[in-house]
Amino acid sequence: MHNVIRVVHFDESASTSERAAYIDTVRIAAKELDTVGHFVAPTLPGVINGGDVLVHLRFPSAETAARDIGRFDATLRAPIAAYVDGVGYPASPARTRPDEPRTVYRVLLVRVNPGSPTEAVEEFEGDLLKMPGYIPSIVAWRLSRVADSVGRTEWTHVWEQEFTDHDALMGQYLNHPVHWSIVDRWFDPECPEFVVRDRVCHTFCAVDDIAIE
């Protein structure tokens, strides 16, 4: 499986009707792709550098994605789209709590500073993966390394989760000690472990289907 994520940032002047029409157009374009699953959804309140529309495409292979994504990206580049962030990546194995509800998909795109020691990168990845063990509202999760990146930042990692609900993402996830005492040091310029030096893309949307499997 090869996944593609696109985060569309609208021009601030875009009207409500233009935004709605854009999403309709992109949904039609996504349906025409040879994916095994996809969603196109407006982002929810609380995103940080998270844009206005989140697109998630699950292709059966990297070859299929490479064949189709250029045409799809051209659709995204409508005048109201100020810019698009995005990644393509071979989807790492996911973990889930299958009996729990999942209503919100969240992704964090990060760029680990080039030249960071391999051991530090692996420790960073290990810390991210500790989070679901402490935060029960994370009901599906996957950490992947980026194969190709589009937009203003050369993203290196995709950290995806599905949450039980929006309140859990805005509350339990942010407030839990595993977040601010273990994971956040990699993002904090005051900590010697600091490896994520560029602005992150923290974005999420409501979902009614499984994105992380």
Added chain:
Amino acid sequence: MADEKIFVVDRVVTKPGCARTFVDRYVAEYVPGGRGRGMTLDRILVSPPLWSDDEANIVTITWSVDGVTSWWNMTRQGRRDPELGRWWSDMNEYITERSRTMAAQAADIEGLADA
């Protein structure tokens, strides 16, 4: 909502003969900004408790912040200030190693985890 006090702990191993200069600069240059970001300086401990040209010292500086929301406010302000990273880089001439960790009182741990 977790309003328990959070402690921000800087543990700094100074090069021999550098502890007093580091502490003086920390107090003069770092502490005012830390207070401005909403932290309360709890204490600065120096071990061994002597200024020596021959001994390394471990300087442990403890700040407190009231609750997780205040902690996020504090750290977000810091990240917008590129001078902070530069200040720590400037201190490298006095420092062998350092860490910054977060802590809480043992009695508060369950409340914090029940976020």
